[in-house]
Amino acid sequence: MRGVTRVLFLMICVLVATVSWRANAQAVAARSGATTPHLRRITPIIPDANRFDPGKVFLENADVLVADENRSTEYRVLRGNVRFRRGDMTLRCDSAYFFEATSSLDAFGHVVMNQADTMTVYCDRMYYFGDVEVAKLRRNVRVVNSSMTVTTDSLDYDMFNNVARYFSGGTVVDKSGTRITSSVARYEHDTKKVQFTSKVHMKNDKMELFTDILDYDMRTHIATIEDETKIVSLADGHTIYTSSGWYNMSSEEGTLYNRSTIKAKDGQTIVGDVVYYDRKNDKGQAQGNVVLTDDKTQRTLTGDVVDYDRKNGIGKARGNVVITDEKNKVILKGDVGYHNEKTKESYVTENALAREFSQKDTIYIHADTLRTVTADNDKRVLIANKYVRFYRKDLQGVCDSAAVSEQDSILNLYRHAVIWSEGRQISGEEINVHVQDSVVDWATLPKPGMLIEHLGEEYYNQLSGRTMKATFENQELKQLDVSGDVEALFYPMENDSSYNKLVNANSAYLTINMKPKQEVEKIKMWPDVTGKVIPLFLAKRSDLRLEKFRWYDSIRPKEPYDVMVVSDEMRQIFGEVVATRRTSVIH
Numbered sequence: 001m002r003g004v005t006r007v008l009f010l011m012i013c014v015l016v017a018t019v020s021w022r023a024n025a026q027a028v029a030a031r032s033g034a035t036t037p038h039l040r041r042i043t044p045i046i047p048d049a050n051r052f053d054p055g056k057v058f059l060e061n062a063d064v065l066v067a068d069e070n071r072s073t074e075y076r077v078l079r080g081n082v083r084f085r086r087g088d089m090t091l092r093c094d095s096a097y098f099f100e101a102t103s104s105l106d107a108f109g110h111v112v113m114n115q116a117d118t119m120t121v122y123c124d125r126m127y128y129f130g131d132v133e134v135a136k137l138r139r140n141v142r143v144v145n146s147s148m149t150v151t152t153d154s155l156d157y158d159m160f161n162n163v164a165r166y167f168s169g170g171t172v173v174d175k176s177g178t179r180i181t182s183s184v185a186r187y188e189h190d191t192k193k194v195q196f197t198s199k200v201h202m203k204n205d206k207m208e209l210f211t212d213i214l215d216y217d218m219r220t221h222i223a224t225i226e227d228e229t230k231i232v233s234l235a236d237g238h239t240i241y242t243s244s245g246w247y248n249m250s251s252e253e254g255t256l257y258n259r260s261t262i263k264a265k266d267g268q269t270i271v272g273d274v275v276y277y278d279r280k281n282d283k284g285q286a287q288g289n290v291v292l293t294d295d296k297t298q299r300t301l302t303g304d305v306v307d308y309d310r311k312n313g314i315g316k317a318r319g320n321v322v323i324t325d326e327k328n329k330v331i332l333k334g335d336v337g338y339h340n341e342k343t344k345e346s347y348v349t350e351n352a353l354a355r356e357f358s359q360k361d362t363i364y365i366h367a368d369t370l371r372t373v374t375a376d377n378d379k380r381v382l383i384a385n386k387y388v389r390f391y392r393k394d395l396q397g398v399c400d401s402a403a404v405s406e407q408d409s410i411l412n413l414y415r416h417a418v419i420w421s422e423g424r425q426i427s428g429e430e431i432n433v434h435v436q437d438s439v440v441d442w443a444t445l446p447k448p449g450m451l452i453e454h455l456g457e458e459y460y461n462q463l464s465g466r467t468m469k470a471t472f473e474n475q476e477l478k479q480l481d482v483s484g485d486v487e488a489l490f491y492p493m494e495n496d497s498s499y500n501k502l503v504n505a506n507s508a509y510l511t512i513n514m515k516p517k518q519e520v521e522k523i524k525m526w527p528d529v530t531g532k533v534i535p536l537f538l539a540k541r542s543d544l545r546l547e548k549f550r551w552y553d554s555i556r557p558k559e560p561y562d563v564m565v566v567s568d569e570m571r572q573i574f575g576e577v578v579a580t581r582r583t584s585v586i587h
Helices: 002-023 560-564 568-574
Strands: 057-061 064-066 076-086 089-099 104-115 119-129 134-145 148-158 163-166 170-174 179-182 184-188 193-203 207-217 222-225 229-233 239-242 244-248 253-263 268-278 283-294 299-309 314-325 330-340 345-356 363-374 380-392 395-405 410-421 424-436 439-445 449-456 459-465 467-473 476-490 501-515 519-526 530-535
Touching: 057 089, 076 104, 089 119, 148 184, 170 184, 179 184, 179 207, 239 244, 268 299, 283 314, 299 330, 314 345, 330 363, 345 380, 345 560, 363 395, 363 560, 380 560, 380 568, 395 424, 410 568, 424 467, 449 467, 459 467, 476 519
Parallel strands: none
Antiparallel strands: 057 076, 064 076, 076 089, 089 104, 104 119, 119 134, 134 148, 148 163, 148 170, 163 184, 170 179, 179 193, 184 193, 193 207, 207 222, 207 229, 222 244, 229 239, 239 253, 244 253, 253 268, 268 283, 283 299, 299 314, 314 330, 330 345, 345 363, 363 380, 380 395, 395 410, 410 424, 424 439, 424 449, 439 467, 449 459, 459 476, 467 476, 476 501, 501 519, 501 530
């Protein structure tokens, strides 16, 4: 019975082929110039072989078979409900030229190709070359699978390697809704990876990306960046500029290289050799010559590594840290840094250095920790803690902790405070210096302190008391007021500008008035004065010093970056036990 059925099927096919050939003698071959003078009988492929052979194309259905043997015997013309099979792939179309010998075909009209229910391709025309297993799809091309949809006008599909490529512009939409357009794209069906080239534009409901080269994984939604790229967050306007790295379009996380930049809509910018970015949590970390800038406050934080929590306005930096406050004219440097935008607080530590340039001359300040705090009135306070050293051309000093207030232009020094100005030294447990227009205006010692002026060789004018206040004019001492337990040792200048005696006096109060060029105009001590006058030739060495005399010139900063050197001698001096110790300047 089976043999009879097969014979009947063969006879019907021969009859249909003969009638169709006569009715369509003028059919045009798909391969131009493919002619032969020989005739042979045209029959369909009988599906008694393995129809799932992946290397061969089988004709499964056609309403009409037509041949023009005068032009070619290499192909058959098929019309109406045409259907082919190649392995696990099926193809349907309105008409086709079928080249049986090479398992090639040209398909026309409503072309639909299915591959094992994993991919469906639609187009108006398809040219399949069986010898190289390449399909060329043209006009209204659409490729649909579980991970994406591709639309283009021209697409080549390498079936052997499962690689598709469009080259005249196209659009890819993945299952998450991300839409990518480009001039050229290459898609690997097995790995679900696409490489987009030229005029690449990617967009979803979260972000938008512009570049010329982009690799995209349809499964993980990770974009690999290989060229100058701009990424814009649609939620908050954050913009990323990068040329290398990767970015997850779903989680909005990424790692960026080559001096990438993240710029917030409000003007905050972070730049680094390597940038780790988490937009969903508004956090990031950058490494390698990192720069964090806030255009609004004119602050910049740089370092080798910077962690940034934008939601809380916190930046932390490590290695070669620099915090620049352009608005308030201060630069902080150190190995570790911190900046809180909400509290308007910044600090650096480990080799910390501050340069304050709001006045005419820059002041250099070093301490274990340097901190700036900005009050609600936008006035800044610079706070230094532990082994403080500072240098300005006309003023140098050391202390345990210090604070510089922009609001009242006062420099406050605490514990073992020492200030030098030219040949004068002021020391005490607390010193307050007021600066007006870059010039020292007045200074106070609210606690016991001492003023020393070096005259030359081993001779020093010396003055101590419980409190002191000095006023200055044209950078010269104008008046000095001392109250409580006043002790004075000084060398009056003779008319010939020589010194031949010293005066050692004690009283409750003292006032010194000075003339220009630092000449003493008047000394007043009251109410009771005790002391002695000693000719220099009779003075013993012990007569040349008050009991509290200490000359600290060996720990004095002599130039700007000398402030960074904390000597063992300074550490020993600061290790002395004192009655009063202020451990915190501002809480």
